[in-house]
Amino acid sequence: MxxxxxxxxxxxxxxxxxxxxxxxxxxxxxxxxxxxxxxxxxxxxxxxxxLGTLLSHRQTLDLTGWSKQALSQAVRNHRVLRLEGSGGHGYLLAGFDDQVPARPVPGLKEALLPWAAVDPRGWAAASWLVSPQPELGGRTPLESLPAAGARERVAAAARQAAARLAA
Incomplete structure (x- = not known):
């Protein structure tokens, strides 16, 4: 069996x-x-x-040490990307740092904000975050964020990509 x-x-x-x-x-x-x-x-x-590993709600709470309310607040504040599907919610592991407890990647909020209105389920934003972008020298937004001065370049690229999706 x-x-x-x-x-x-x-x-x-x-x-x-x-x-x-x-x-x-x-x-x-x-x-x-x-x-x-x-x-x-x-x-x-x-x-x-x-996209890489997708975490369940419980796995995300365990990874971050947050309460359900704290995770919901982080999603509402665009600090964490929640992916919505027919099987429930998922969270992109790559959106968190490697600290214990984990925290959202610095600068992720600025990269997620432009996507909020055009991609309410989160899948296009997630795909964009892990895909090489010409505007970022062929690096992915998540790879680019830790670099000095990269937050505004990533945010500008996010605004452009989200605007293309909205058009």
Whole structure:
């Protein structure tokens, strides 16, 4: 039995559902839900191949040591990029420094602000943050931010990119 099959069996048992009692309609319903789950899993893996590690809400709280309210406030203040999808929320690991506890990359707020109105789900902004930009000498915005004097160049590039998306 695969690990995934065991998870399904364990969940059915935990919910008090006997798999032997499922009718064909139940199985069709479960199949549709599983297809949707697998589709979302494939999409998540594709995005992670491009963006890097995506953190769950719990993982982000553990990484930062923040409360739920502090994380929500950081998202509202554009200090943290929350990615919204059908499977819930995710957070870009690359948006945090390597300190313990982790903090948002300095200058990220200025890079995220222009995207707020044009990309409410966050995926275009995340892709832009990890993609080489000609305006930044071929470096990604996240690679560029730590450099001295780079915050304004990254913010200007973000304003230009977000304006192109809005047009």
């Amino acid at each position: 695969t690990r995934l099959a065991k998870v399904l069996d364990d969940e059915l048992a935990a919910q008090g559902v006997d798999a032997a009692d499922l009718n064909s309609g139940d199985v069709e319903y479960a199949e549709a839900a599983i297809r949707g789950l697998v589709s979302r899993l494939k999409a998540r893996r594709s995005w992670e191949a491009h």
